[in-house]
Amino acid sequence: xxxxxxxxxxxxxxxxxxxPGETIYPExxxxxxxDWYVVNFDKSLQELGIKKLYDASKVxxxxxxxPIALNVLSAERQRNIRKIVAKYGIEHFYDNGRGGHGHIFPxxxxxxxxxxxxxxxxxxxxxxxxxxxxxIAMITEITEVLGCGSVWIRVPETIRINLTGKLKPGITxxxxxxxxxxxxxxxxxxxxxxxxxGPALKDIGVDGRMTLCNTPLEIGAKTAIVxxxxxxxxxxxxxxxxxxKLSLMKSDPDAKYxxxxxxxxxxxxxxxxxxxxxDNVVGISTLKGIDVHHAYIGSCANGSxxxxxxxxxxxxGRKVNDNVRLIITPATQEIAAQAAHEGLTEIFAEAGALxxxxxxxxxxxxxxxxxxxxxxxxxxxxxxxxxxxxTTEGFIYLASPMTVAASAITxxxxxxxxxx
Amino acid sequence: MSMIxxxxxxxxxxxxxxxxxxxxxEFASQRETRLEILREFCMCGIDPxxxxxxxxxxxxxxxxxxxxxxxxxxxxLGIRGLELGLVVExxxxxxxxxxxxxxxxxxxxxxxxxxxxxxxxLLRVNxxxxxxxxxxxxxxxxxxxxxxxLLQTIAQGGWQPTIEKRIASMGLI
Numbered sequence: 001x002x003x004x005x006x007x008x009x010x011x012x013x014x015x016x017x018x019x020p021g022e023t024i025y026p027e028x029x030x031x032x033x034x035d036w037y038v039v040n041f042d043k044s045l046q047e048l049g050i051k052k053l054y055d056a057s058k059v060x061x062x063x064x065x066x067p068i069a070l071n072v073l074s075a076e077r078q079r080n081i082r083k084i085v086a087k088y089g090i091e092h093f094y095d096n097g098r099g100g101h102g103h104i105f106p107x108x109x110x111x112x113x114x115x116x117x118x119x120x121x122x123x124x125x126x127x128x129x130x131x132x133x134x135x136i137a138m139i140t141e142i143t144e145v146l147g148c149g150s151v152w153i154r155v156p157e158t159i160r161i162n163l164t165g166k167l168k169p170g171i172t173x174x175x176x177x178x179x180x181x182x183x184x185x186x187x188x189x190x191x192x193x194x195x196x197x198g199p200a201l202k203d204i205g206v207d208g209r210m211t212l213c214n215t216p217l218e219i220g221a222k223t224a225i226v227x228x229x230x231x232x233x234x235x236x237x238x239x240x241x242x243x244x245k246l247s248l249m250k251s252d253p254d255a256k257y258x259x260x261x262x263x264x265x266x267x268x269x270x271x272x273x274x275x276x277x278x279d280n281v282v283g284i285s286t287l288k289g290i291d292v293h294h295a296y297i298g299s300c301a302n303g304s305x306x307x308x309x310x311x312x313x314x315x316x317g318r319k320v321n322d323n324v325r326l327i328i329t330p331a332t333q334e335i336a337a338q339a340a341h342e343g344l345t346e347i348f349a350e351a352g353a354l355x356x357x358x359x360x361x362x363x364x365x366x367x368x369x370x371x372x373x374x375x376x377x378x379x380x381x382x383x384x385x386x387x388x389x390x391t392t393e394g395f396i397y398l399a400s401p402m403t404v405a406a407s408a409i410t411x412x413x414x415x416x417x418x419x420x
Numbered sequence: 421m422s423m424i425x426x427x428x429x430x431x432x433x434x435x436x437x438x439x440x441x442x443x444x445x446e447f448a449s450q451r452e453t454r455l456e457i458l459r460e461f462c463m464c465g466i467d468p469x470x471x472x473x474x475x476x477x478x479x480x481x482x483x484x485x486x487x488x489x490x491x492x493x494x495x496x497l498g499i500r501g502l503e504l505g506l507v508v509e510x511x512x513x514x515x516x517x518x519x520x521x522x523x524x525x526x527x528x529x530x531x532x533x534x535x536x537x538x539x540x541x542l543l544r545v546n547x548x549x550x551x552x553x554x555x556x557x558x559x560x561x562x563x564x565x566x567x568x569x570l571l572q573t574i575a576q577g578g579w580q581p582t583i584e585k586r587i588a589s590m591g592l593i
C-alpha cells in the first residue's frame with residue numbers, strides 16, 4: 001500500500017516501512033534548540049550524568065528568543081550558552097546577529113532539504129514543512145534526543161489539504177491559515193500530520209508555505225508539511241551545498257489519508273484571531289472600531305521578506321497613529337538585509353515604526369516590546385493566550401501583516417483593503 | 421504504582437488552558453518542576469482552593485482539549501503531585517506527552533465521559549484496562565487505555581526515571 005510523505009520520511013529514517021499508530025525511535029537528521037533552553041538542557045544532561053552529546057554535529061543552536069541581551073542577567077545567560085556550546089563541541093551555533101529566527105534561517109542557509117527529519121525544542125519547527133522537511137517538536141525530551149539520539153514518537157495519520165483557487169486582493173496566506181484553524185475541526189486534526197498540496201500551491205512561495213505550516217499545530221496537529229515541487233527546488237538552489245542531491249519526495253497516489261479536504265483560497269475577508277486563543281477566528285468586519293495600542297509584525301509565522309513587502313505596501317507614505325507603537329521584526333539577518341536593500345526599512349522608519357533585532361520579536365513572551373495591563377495588541381505572532389506579550393491583563397488579536405499595518409495607521413482594528 | 425484509582429470525581433468542561441487554568445503561568449518560565457510546589461497551585465486558575473479539597477486517588481474528568489496551549493509540563497505535574505487520575509475526551513499532543521512525562525495516569529479519547537459522571541460521584545478507573553466505573557450511579561464504560569509502553573513510563577514515575585534506565589542500558593555513563 002502507498003504511503004504519505006510523512007510516513008515515507010519516517011520509513012526512510014528507521015529503515016523499514018512504518019504505519020500510522022506505531023511507536024518508533026527515529027534518529028533525526030538535525031536537532032535544533034533555541035537560546036533559552038540551552039542552559040536547561042545542559043543542566044538536565046549534567047543531572048543525568050551525560051557528558052557528551054550523542055552526535056554534536058547534528059545539533060544547531062539559534063539565538064532568537066533573546067536576540068539581544070536586555071539586562072545583565074540575560075548577558076550572563078548568553079555567556080553561559082557560549083560556554084556550553086564550546087563544551088559540547090557544537091559547531092552550528094548562531095550567536096547574536098548571526099542567522100536570526102531558528103525556524104527560518106536554517107532553511108535560508110541550506111540546512112533543511114526535502115525529505116529530512118528534524119526534531120526541535122520549539123513547537124513551530126513545523127515551519128520546515130515549507131520545503132518538504134518533517135519537523136516535529138519535543139519539549140522536555142529534547143534532552144533525551146541530545147543525549148541518547150532519539151525519543152519515542154507515534155507515526156501520525158495524515159490529513160491532506162488540496163489548495164485550490166486564488167487569493168483575493170488584501171487577503172494573505174495568514175488569513176487562510178487562520179481561517180483553516182476554524183474550518184478544520186480540532187478533533188480531526190489532533191495528533192495528525194497536515195499535508196498541503198493541490199493546484200493553488202504553485203502560486204504560494206516558500207514564505208507563504210511557512211505561514212501555512214506554522215498555524216495547524218495551534219489546533220493540535222503534530223506537524224505540517226507541503227508536498228515539495230519545482231518551486232521548492234528553485235528556492236533551494238544556491239542555498240544548499242550540493243543541489244544535485246536534492247530530490248522531491250512525494251506522497252504515493254494510493255497513500256491512505258485520514259481525510260482529504262479541498263480548500264479554496266478565495267475567501268472574502270481578512271481573518272482575525274480574537275482573544276484568548278489562536279482558533280477564536282472571526283472575519284474582520286465583526287471587530288471594526290476596537291482601539292489598539294500595540295502592534296507588531298514579525299515572528300516565525302510572518303517575519304519573511306514577503307511579509308515585510310506587504311507591510312511596506314500599506315505603510316508607504318502613511319504614519320503610525322499617535323496612540324499606537326508599531327514594532328517590526330524581520331525574522332532573519334538575510335530578511336533584514338533584503339528589506340534594507342529594497343528600501344523597506346526606510347518606509348518603516350518614516351512611518352514611525354520601530355525595527356528590532358532579527359528573531360522572535362515580542363512574540364517570545366514579551367521580553368522585547370511588551371504591552372501593559374489593559375492594552376490591546378494586534379500582531380502577527382503565533383499565539384494570543386493571556387500573558388503572551390508580558391501582562392496577563394492585555395488583549396491580543398492575531399492578524400495578517402497587512403491588517404496589522406492598517407490597524408497601526410488608524411489606531412483601530414482595520415480592514416487593510418481600504419489602503420490598497 | 422497502582423493503575424487503579426478510586427475516589428471522587430472532579431468534573432470540568434472543554435478547553436482548559438494549561439497555563440492559565442491548570443497552574444500559574446510563571447511556573448513555565450521559571451521551569452519549576454517540584455511537585456510539592458506545583459500541587460499547591462493545581463487548577464488555581466479555576467479554584468485556588470482545589471488542592472485543599474481533593475484527596476489522593478480522586479479523578480479529574482474533563483471534556484475536549486484538556487491542557488490546551490503552549491505545552492508546558494507544570495500544570496500536569498501539579499495533578500501528579502496531588503496523586504489524582506485524569507480522564508478526558510481529548511488532550512492536545514504536547515500535553516499528551518507531558519502527562520506521560522509527568523508520570524500522570526490518564527486516559528484520553530474517552531468520548532462522552534463528561535456525561536457519565538458529576539463532581540462528587542465515586543469513581544473507579546483502571547488505567548491499564550480502560551474500565552471506567554461510576555460507583556455512585558452504578559454504571560460503567562469501557563475505553564481504550566494507553567498503549568503498554570507508555571503506561572510503563574507512567575508506572576515508572578514519568579520521563580526522568582525512564583530516561584535514567586535508558587541511559588544505563590545504553591552504557592552512556
